[in-house]
Amino acid sequence: MRLRNVRRRLVLRRLIPPLDPAPANPGASDERPNVANSYILHIAQGPPSHHFGARNAFHGGYFGFPTFAYAPETPQTVIMHSREIIYMSEDRKSAGHQLPSLLDLSLSSVPAAKNGSTHIRGPKASWLYGNIIDFFYQKNVGDIDFKCVDEYGTAWRMALPFGEDVLAVVDSKALQHVMQKGGYGYSKKADTKMGNRLIMGRGVVWAVGDSHVRQRKIMTPAFSPSHIRTFTTMFRNSAAKLAQKWKDDVLAHSDEGQDLAINRWLARITLDIVGEAAFDYDFGALENQNNKVSKAYHNMFSESVLYPPKWDILFKATWKYIPEPILEFVRFIPTREYSRFRKTLDTIEDVSRGLVENKKSALLAGDPKSKDIMSILVKANASEDPNARLSDEEMIAQMATLTLAGHETTANTLSWTLWELAKHPEYQTSMRAEIAAARGKVVARGDTDFVLEDLEALPYCNAVLKETLRYHPAVYHLTRIAVQDDVIPLAYPIHSQTGETITEIPISAGQAVLISICGYNRLPELWGQDAHEWNPMRWINGDANMEKENKVGVYSNLMTFSAGVRSCIGWRFSVIESLTLLVELIENFHFSLPSVKAEIARMPTGLMTPMVRDNLREGVFMPLHVSVVHED
Numbered sequence: 001m002r003l004r005n006v007r008r009r010l011v012l013r014r015l016i017p018p019l020d021p022a023p024a025n026p027g028a029s030d031e032r033p034n035v036a037n038s039y040i041l042h043i044a045q046g047p048p049s050h051h052f053g054a055r056n057a058f059h060g061g062y063f064g065f066p067t068f069a070y071a072p073e074t075p076q077t078v079i080m081h082s083r084e085i086i087y088m089s090e091d092r093k094s095a096g097h098q099l100p101s102l103l104d105l106s107l108s109s110v111p112a113a114k115n116g117s118t119h120i121r122g123p124k125a126s127w128l129y130g131n132i133i134d135f136f137y138q139k140n141v142g143d144i145d146f147k148c149v150d151e152y153g154t155a156w157r158m159a160l161p162f163g164e165d166v167l168a169v170v171d172s173k174a175l176q177h178v179m180q181k182g183g184y185g186y187s188k189k190a191d192t193k194m195g196n197r198l199i200m201g202r203g204v205v206w207a208v209g210d211s212h213v214r215q216r217k218i219m220t221p222a223f224s225p226s227h228i229r230t231f232t233t234m235f236r237n238s239a240a241k242l243a244q245k246w247k248d249d250v251l252a253h254s255d256e257g258q259d260l261a262i263n264r265w266l267a268r269i270t271l272d273i274v275g276e277a278a279f280d281y282d283f284g285a286l287e288n289q290n291n292k293v294s295k296a297y298h299n300m301f302s303e304s305v306l307y308p309p310k311w312d313i314l315f316k317a318t319w320k321y322i323p324e325p326i327l328e329f330v331r332f333i334p335t336r337e338y339s340r341f342r343k344t345l346d347t348i349e350d351v352s353r354g355l356v357e358n359k360k361s362a363l364l365a366g367d368p369k370s371k372d373i374m375s376i377l378v379k380a381n382a383s384e385d386p387n388a389r390l391s392d393e394e395m396i397a398q399m400a401t402l403t404l405a406g407h408e409t410t411a412n413t414l415s416w417t418l419w420e421l422a423k424h425p426e427y428q429t430s431m432r433a434e435i436a437a438a439r440g441k442v443v444a445r446g447d448t449d450f451v452l453e454d455l456e457a458l459p460y461c462n463a464v465l466k467e468t469l470r471y472h473p474a475v476y477h478l479t480r481i482a483v484q485d486d487v488i489p490l491a492y493p494i495h496s497q498t499g500e501t502i503t504e505i506p507i508s509a510g511q512a513v514l515i516s517i518c519g520y521n522r523l524p525e526l527w528g529q530d531a532h533e534w535n536p537m538r539w540i541n542g543d544a545n546m547e548k549e550n551k552v553g554v555y556s557n558l559m560t561f562s563a564g565v566r567s568c569i570g571w572r573f574s575v576i577e578s579l580t581l582l583v584e585l586i587e588n589f590h591f592s593l594p595s596v597k598a599e600i601a602r603m604p605t606g607l608m609t610p611m612v613r614d615n616l617r618e619g620v621f622m623p624l625h626v627s628v629v630h631e632d
């Protein structure tokens with residue numbers, strides 16, 4: 001450690017001219033900053049949200065350099081202590097520049113971890129690939145996480161390529177600290193951010209720092225509980241359309257029912273639903289599976305992300321060193337992943353561009369009634385306040401974001417739900433009975449269909465959905481990077497390599513953290529000894545994780561929709577939509593395992609994707625036998 005510091009200082013002296021005596025910290029403290037531990041940054045002039053010259057930064061720790069950046073236009077010296085900017089030269093201040101917000105710092109300016117989590121136990125890893133290959137080639141998503149929890153407890157150490165250390169956590173207190181209390185203290189990694197950009201554009205999933213704060217704030221009203229409720233009738237109508245389609249066309253000539261690739265139908269209906277809710281636009285996916293948007297998304301992840309080539313794993317590990325404007329060009333690399341992402345994004349952006357223009361004209365022509373999400377965003381854009389507006393590019397990106405984030409994940413969750421129900425028909429029977437009883441009440445009060453309160457009062461249906469969200473979280477991992485030095489507390493102590501008990505983990509700025517959603521959702525300490533079983537009764541009997549002290553996640557103490565300032569904005573949308581579809585399907589159809597035996601695997605395609613083990617070429621595939629429920 002000392003050697004590394006000495007090396008750092010020597011390199012620093014050679015690279016950077018001597019500093020003036022260090023100024024007092026302009027903040028509350030009048031202590032002189034410790035220049036030896038400071039980082040020197042030359043920043044470029046730019047608009048307030050510009051990620052200044054730090055884009056051009058070397059990532060310190062790897063080569064033993066301090067974090068250092070140089071931008072040739074109007075360079076500006078700033079001294080940073082850790083990630084805090086403690087000094088800005090007078091000429092810059094007198095030119096009206098302010099100390100930039102911490103949030104504005106690009107990830108590439110984060111110094112690499114100093115101590116990391118080296119005393120924490122973890123599986124062996126190769127220096128070149130870390131444990132990444134194991135993750136991409138695991139038989140079923142979660143295999144590695146569950147094994148590590150068994151062996152090391154609620155936190156363990158793994159590696160990313162080129163020996164970068166990553167701290168994996170499933171501990172409730174740690175996750176609460178990192179995701180909720182930490183606010184923006186843990187940001188997205190450069191490769192994750194770029195990955196988000198490639199599939200969704202520069203919308204809210206991609207944005208970090210101030211840009212995220214602004215985008216999220218503008219979008220939040222469109223996802224308020226009261227607004228999402230207004231979609232219930234549309235969800236019900238769409239569910240009824242799917243049921244009718246199956247009865248009239250698909251199953252009409254087979255009394256005994258037949259095997260269906262239910263995932264495809266679910267992807268089509270959830271795409272139509274998000275189209276209507278987000279743009280008031282009918283993608284027409286249910287009627288026409290060859291419509292261009294459905295076709296673009298069909299098997300997008302399984303055909304691009306599954307089993308990535310090794311060169312690409314290493315290539316992505318270098319992205320944090322590459323300035324973002326240059327990284328943009330990876331879109332044009334003619335390999336299966338980058339071409340597929342680019343073509344899909346271009347397709348949805350084309351549709352969105354036209355719709356944004358139509359919405360703008362409709363609003364100008366005085367159509368204030370539209371309740372779809374895009375109309376709300378276009379209306380928000382009439383604000384005088386630039387912080388309450390989205391650019392056209394951002395608006396288009398939000399649409400690409402909502403279309404992808406809003407349909408694949410929900411369709412995936414519903415596929416897993418019906419599969420579990422096919423294996424556990426007793427739950428279908430209980431659900432059908434409670435739906436029939438509720439239907440009786442609806443008829444008795446003179447209504448034609450369920451309202452949201454009726455659906456929310458169905459114990460088995462809600463329990464089955466929650467249990468599937470716990471057991472098969474569509475997004476199973478998130479990665480973050482610590483913006484500043486921190487201490488992560490643990491609810492469940494672990495043992496270090498030398499056998500000491502560890503109750504908290506000090507980390508340095510730059511430390512990568514892996515949030516194992518699938519691991520947390522199956523932690524025996526929280527969910528009981530049967531955590532690895534799909535058992536909806538835990539929600540009915542009250543044995544599910546009811547932890548109050550270290551509550552984490554936005555829904556039912558699950559991590560499935562993440563937590564904190566970047567939690568899933570669409571979780572309510574998804575839960576109500578899923579419940580609506582599930583109730584309609586169980587009321588009208590029986591689901592059982594297909595006539596041809598198929599081993600369903602949880603494949604790592606970026607999402608936890610159901611695929612048939614012997615038929616991976618088919619892509620996402622959940623074949624189930626479906627037959628119509630006949631009234632007695």
Ligand code: HEM
Pocket residue numbers: 204205206216274401402405406407409410413473474475478560561562565566567568569570571573574
């Ligand atoms: C079962 C269904 C769903 C699951 C499991 C899910 C899961 C997640 C997770 C884990 C995140 C955090 C991602 C990250 O930090 O990188 C997220 C973010 C997000 N989700 Fe969902 N989601 C679902 C459905 C939806 C729906 C229906 C919508 C919209 C209609 C939606 C829109 C979003 C958006 C916009 C974000 C980004 C939030 C931000 O960064 O501020 N999701 N989702």
